[in-house]
Amino acid sequence: MADKKKRRRAVATSDSDSDSESDPLHFKSKLKPDSSILQTLTALKSASASTSRPATLSSLNLPTAFREVSDLPLSSVQSTIESLALSLAHSILSGHGFSFSVPSRASANQLYVPELDRIVLKDKSSSRPFASVSSVRKTTITTRILQLIHQLSLKNIHVTKRDLFYTDVKLFQDQSQSDSILDDVSCILGCTRSSLNVVASEKGVVVGRLIFSDNGDMIDCTKMGMGGKAIPPNIDRVGDMQSDALFILLVEKDAAYMRLAEDRFYNRFPCIIVTAKGQPDVATRLFLRKMKNELKLPVLALVDSDPYGLKILSVYGCGSKNMSYDSANLTTPDIKWLGVRPSDLDKYKIPEQCRLPMTETDIKTGKDLLEEDFVKKNPGWVEELNLMVKSKQKAEIQALSSFGFQYLTEVYLPLKLQQKDWL
Amino acid sequence: MADKKKRRRAVATSDSDSDSESDPLHFKSKLKPDSSILQTLTALKSASASTSRPATLSSLNLPTAFREVSDLPLSSVQSTIESLALSLAHSILSGHGFSFSVPSRASANQLYVPELDRIVLKDKSSSRPFASVSSVRKTTITTRILQLIHQLSLKNIHVTKRDLFYTDVKLFQDQSQSDSILDDVSCILGCTRSSLNVVASEKGVVVGRLIFSDNGDMIDCTKMGMGGKAIPPNIDRVGDMQSDALFILLVEKDAAYMRLAEDRFYNRFPCIIVTAKGQPDVATRLFLRKMKNELKLPVLALVDSDPYGLKILSVYGCGSKNMSYDSANLTTPDIKWLGVRPSDLDKYKIPEQCRLPMTETDIKTGKDLLEEDFVKKNPGWVEELNLMVKSKQKAEIQALSSFGFQYLTEVYLPLKLQQKDWL
Known part of the structure; x- marks a missing residue:
C-alpha cells in the first residue's frame, strides 16, 4: 500500500504540466533573463578566443623524439609515394632487395604529453623486409596499398576502407589486414588518413549557427530543419566556416540532439550543436576540430553521467589509442564537461528510479579512467569520477x-x- | 608457384587504370550514349506515374476484417484520447471499472495481402481490464502512456521512445515495456506512431534532385555536398517536395551512397539517392514512401547480393512484422530490384575472391525468404534467390x-x- 502511494506520488512529480511540482528545487525560478546568460557566454567565448595557440610537439623541446603526421595536399601524397617507390627500386637494383621502415603503433610506443593534453607516438620503427618469410606478406600488402593510394591521388576521389579491401580481397584476405596496413601507410608517408582520401562512413550531424561549404555547396545550418546536416566524410572538401555562435555544444546522443534541434536552442543561445550519435567517428572529430580552430569557439560537452560519457569526451579531447599517430589532427583540446555530471544527480534531484546501478564493468572502467593522465590533470573531473565510482550510480541525459x-x-x-x- | 602467378594476374586485373583489362567482358564498350539511357528512364518514370493508385484495404472488399491505422492530425489524437478517457470515466462511475480493448499484434493476427503486397493486421482484439491481477500493470502503463501522448499533443513537440521511458522509469521498469505499449496505443487510437509525436532516431541521408521543406526550412538536396541531408525524424514536418528526377535510387549501404554522392551520379542520371545505412529505420521508410507518393517516381534498389539485402528490400516494400498494423503508411510498393543480384555475380564476372561463402544461417535465411509471400509473387526474385541458395555465394555492393x-x-x-x- 505504501508502495502504491509512493508510485502515485512519483507519477504526479513527473507530470511536466505542473512546473512547480516537477521542479523540486524550483530550478526554473533561479533562471535569470537570457540577456544575463548571454553575457556569461560572450565572456566565455572571448576567453576561449584569446588563449594562445596550443603548443606543438616541436615547440616543447622534449627529450624524446616523436612521430606525428600532418595533413598533406594530394600532390604531396602523390610525390611522396613516387619518391618512396624510386628509392625502393634503387635498393632493389643495387642488390639489397627492399624493405619498408614502419613506425611502431604499439602502446609501448605511445605517450601522453600533458602539455599537449593528448597521446602521441614515440619514434620507434621497425624494418619490414620483403625477403623474409615473416614479413613478406605484410610487405606485399604495404606495397599494394601504396599503389592504390597513388591511384586515388591521381583521380582525386574518396573511398572507404571497405572499398579498399575489395580491390584485392585475395591478397588482403580480411579487412582488418588492409585497415591496419592503411594506418601503417599513413605513418610511413607522414600524413593523415584523410590525406590519403580514405574516409570512414559518416555518422555525425550538425545544426545551428554555422555556415560552411561542403564540396563547393554553401550550407546554412540554421536552415536545416530538425534533421540537421549530415557531417561530410571528407574534411578536405569542407571550408569557409562562418558563425556568430558563442559556443559549440557537443552532444553524446541522438535523442538530446533532437530535443535541442526541435526547440531551436541555438536561436535562444547562439551555438552550434553537433553529435556523432554515440562513439565519435573520425569525420565528426575532424569536423569539431576544424570548427574549434577556425571559429575559436569554446566547446561544451553534454554526455551521459557514466564512464562511457567521459570516455567519449576523452576521445574527442585527447584521441583514441589506435590512432595516436594522428592525434594532433583529430583532437580538440580544452573541451569543458558541462553535464550530465555525477554531482548533477543529487543537485538536480534526479529521481532514484531514473538512476541506474553501475555494473561491475562500469565500475572497473570508471576506476581505469581515474588512472588516465587526461583525467588526472583535471582535478574537477577526478572529483566527479570519484563520486560516480563511490555512488555506483549512473544516469543518461x-x-x-x-x-x-x-x-x-x-x-x-x-x-x-x-x-x-x-569543468 | 602457380598460385603466385595467379595472384599476380589478379592484381593486374583489378588495376582500375587499365580499363580494357579491368573489364573482363568489356562492359564499358557496351554503354550507349547517356541520352539513350535517359530515354529509357523517362519511359520508366511515365509508366510508374501512370499506374493507378494502389488498392486500399477497403477497396478490396475482403471477407476478413482488418485493422489499419492512419496518420491523424494532432488535434484528432488529442480529442480521441479525451473521448477515450471520458468513456473510461463513465464506465468507472457506472460501477463497471475500466478496461481497454487492445488490438492483437501477434503473428497469428497478421496476414499478407497479395493485392496490396504488404502485411496487414486482422481485427482480433483482447480486453485489458484494470481489475485483474494479470493485466493491472499493463492497464496502468497504457493509461500513463495515453496521458503522456496527450501532453505531447498539447505542446506539439516530438520525443523519442527513450524520452518516453524516462518520464516514468519506476512504472515502466524497462524500455521494452513502454515501447510495446506505445505500439498498443497506436492501435487503440487507430493512428500511426508518427501521429503520436514519438519518433525514432534518424539514420538516413538523402542527396540529389530533390527540394523539400524540413520544419519550415527549404532544403535543396543538389546542394548538400557529399554528406547529403540527414533525413528528419518527424515526417509530419516534411513537405513541399519538388523534383525533376526520373527515379529514386535506394541504396543499402553507406559506402555505395558515398561513391554516388561524390561522383554526383544524380547530375548524369537525374535521380534522388537515399540510404538508411543498413536496416531501414522508420524515418527513412516514411520519407521514401512520401517521395514515391508525392513525386510518382519509380524506386530502384541497390542492395548486397545476400539474403539480408533482399530482406531489407522487403522491409521497405512490404513492412516489418512487428509494425504490421502500420504497414499502409510505412511501406513503398513496387520497388524494383536493380542489383547487386545473384545472377550479376557471373554476368559481371565478379572475381571468385570477392564472393563470400554463405554461412549456414545465411542459407537458412535465404530458404525462409523463398517461403515468404512477397518473394513468391515475383517469379524473377524467386529465380534469383534460388540461384543464391544453390550457389551458396554472396557478395557486397x-x-x-x-x-x-x-x-x-x-x-x-x-x-x-x-x-x-x-526485376
Missing part, C-alpha cells in the same frame, strides 16, 4: 525527461550556462 | 570495387539502367 520533456532545453542547460557550471 | 573504385557509377549502374535490368 534522457533522465532529465523525468521533469518534463523540455526540462533539458528550458531549465537544465540555461541554468548550467548561467552558473558557468562546467 | 563493394565487390564491384575490384574493377576500379568508380566501376559502380561509371559502368555497372549505367549499363543496368540502359538494359532495364531490374
Whole structure:
C-alpha cells in the first residue's frame, strides 16, 4: 500500500504540466533573463578566443623524439609515394632487395604529453623486409596499398576502407589486414588518413549557427530543419566556416540532439550543436576540430553521467589509442564537461528510479579512467569520477525527461550556462 | 608457384587504370550514349506515374476484417484520447471499472495481402481490464502512456521512445515495456506512431534532385555536398517536395551512397539517392514512401547480393512484422530490384575472391525468404534467390570495387539502367 502511494506520488512529480511540482528545487525560478546568460557566454567565448595557440610537439623541446603526421595536399601524397617507390627500386637494383621502415603503433610506443593534453607516438620503427618469410606478406600488402593510394591521388576521389579491401580481397584476405596496413601507410608517408582520401562512413550531424561549404555547396545550418546536416566524410572538401555562435555544444546522443534541434536552442543561445550519435567517428572529430580552430569557439560537452560519457569526451579531447599517430589532427583540446555530471544527480534531484546501478564493468572502467593522465590533470573531473565510482550510480541525459520533456532545453542547460557550471 | 602467378594476374586485373583489362567482358564498350539511357528512364518514370493508385484495404472488399491505422492530425489524437478517457470515466462511475480493448499484434493476427503486397493486421482484439491481477500493470502503463501522448499533443513537440521511458522509469521498469505499449496505443487510437509525436532516431541521408521543406526550412538536396541531408525524424514536418528526377535510387549501404554522392551520379542520371545505412529505420521508410507518393517516381534498389539485402528490400516494400498494423503508411510498393543480384555475380564476372561463402544461417535465411509471400509473387526474385541458395555465394555492393573504385557509377549502374535490368 505504501508502495502504491509512493508510485502515485512519483507519477504526479513527473507530470511536466505542473512546473512547480516537477521542479523540486524550483530550478526554473533561479533562471535569470537570457540577456544575463548571454553575457556569461560572450565572456566565455572571448576567453576561449584569446588563449594562445596550443603548443606543438616541436615547440616543447622534449627529450624524446616523436612521430606525428600532418595533413598533406594530394600532390604531396602523390610525390611522396613516387619518391618512396624510386628509392625502393634503387635498393632493389643495387642488390639489397627492399624493405619498408614502419613506425611502431604499439602502446609501448605511445605517450601522453600533458602539455599537449593528448597521446602521441614515440619514434620507434621497425624494418619490414620483403625477403623474409615473416614479413613478406605484410610487405606485399604495404606495397599494394601504396599503389592504390597513388591511384586515388591521381583521380582525386574518396573511398572507404571497405572499398579498399575489395580491390584485392585475395591478397588482403580480411579487412582488418588492409585497415591496419592503411594506418601503417599513413605513418610511413607522414600524413593523415584523410590525406590519403580514405574516409570512414559518416555518422555525425550538425545544426545551428554555422555556415560552411561542403564540396563547393554553401550550407546554412540554421536552415536545416530538425534533421540537421549530415557531417561530410571528407574534411578536405569542407571550408569557409562562418558563425556568430558563442559556443559549440557537443552532444553524446541522438535523442538530446533532437530535443535541442526541435526547440531551436541555438536561436535562444547562439551555438552550434553537433553529435556523432554515440562513439565519435573520425569525420565528426575532424569536423569539431576544424570548427574549434577556425571559429575559436569554446566547446561544451553534454554526455551521459557514466564512464562511457567521459570516455567519449576523452576521445574527442585527447584521441583514441589506435590512432595516436594522428592525434594532433583529430583532437580538440580544452573541451569543458558541462553535464550530465555525477554531482548533477543529487543537485538536480534526479529521481532514484531514473538512476541506474553501475555494473561491475562500469565500475572497473570508471576506476581505469581515474588512472588516465587526461583525467588526472583535471582535478574537477577526478572529483566527479570519484563520486560516480563511490555512488555506483549512473544516469543518461534522457533522465532529465523525468521533469518534463523540455526540462533539458528550458531549465537544465540555461541554468548550467548561467552558473558557468562546467569543468 | 602457380598460385603466385595467379595472384599476380589478379592484381593486374583489378588495376582500375587499365580499363580494357579491368573489364573482363568489356562492359564499358557496351554503354550507349547517356541520352539513350535517359530515354529509357523517362519511359520508366511515365509508366510508374501512370499506374493507378494502389488498392486500399477497403477497396478490396475482403471477407476478413482488418485493422489499419492512419496518420491523424494532432488535434484528432488529442480529442480521441479525451473521448477515450471520458468513456473510461463513465464506465468507472457506472460501477463497471475500466478496461481497454487492445488490438492483437501477434503473428497469428497478421496476414499478407497479395493485392496490396504488404502485411496487414486482422481485427482480433483482447480486453485489458484494470481489475485483474494479470493485466493491472499493463492497464496502468497504457493509461500513463495515453496521458503522456496527450501532453505531447498539447505542446506539439516530438520525443523519442527513450524520452518516453524516462518520464516514468519506476512504472515502466524497462524500455521494452513502454515501447510495446506505445505500439498498443497506436492501435487503440487507430493512428500511426508518427501521429503520436514519438519518433525514432534518424539514420538516413538523402542527396540529389530533390527540394523539400524540413520544419519550415527549404532544403535543396543538389546542394548538400557529399554528406547529403540527414533525413528528419518527424515526417509530419516534411513537405513541399519538388523534383525533376526520373527515379529514386535506394541504396543499402553507406559506402555505395558515398561513391554516388561524390561522383554526383544524380547530375548524369537525374535521380534522388537515399540510404538508411543498413536496416531501414522508420524515418527513412516514411520519407521514401512520401517521395514515391508525392513525386510518382519509380524506386530502384541497390542492395548486397545476400539474403539480408533482399530482406531489407522487403522491409521497405512490404513492412516489418512487428509494425504490421502500420504497414499502409510505412511501406513503398513496387520497388524494383536493380542489383547487386545473384545472377550479376557471373554476368559481371565478379572475381571468385570477392564472393563470400554463405554461412549456414545465411542459407537458412535465404530458404525462409523463398517461403515468404512477397518473394513468391515475383517469379524473377524467386529465380534469383534460388540461384543464391544453390550457389551458396554472396557478395557486397563493394565487390564491384575490384574493377576500379568508380566501376559502380561509371559502368555497372549505367549499363543496368540502359538494359532495364531490374526485376
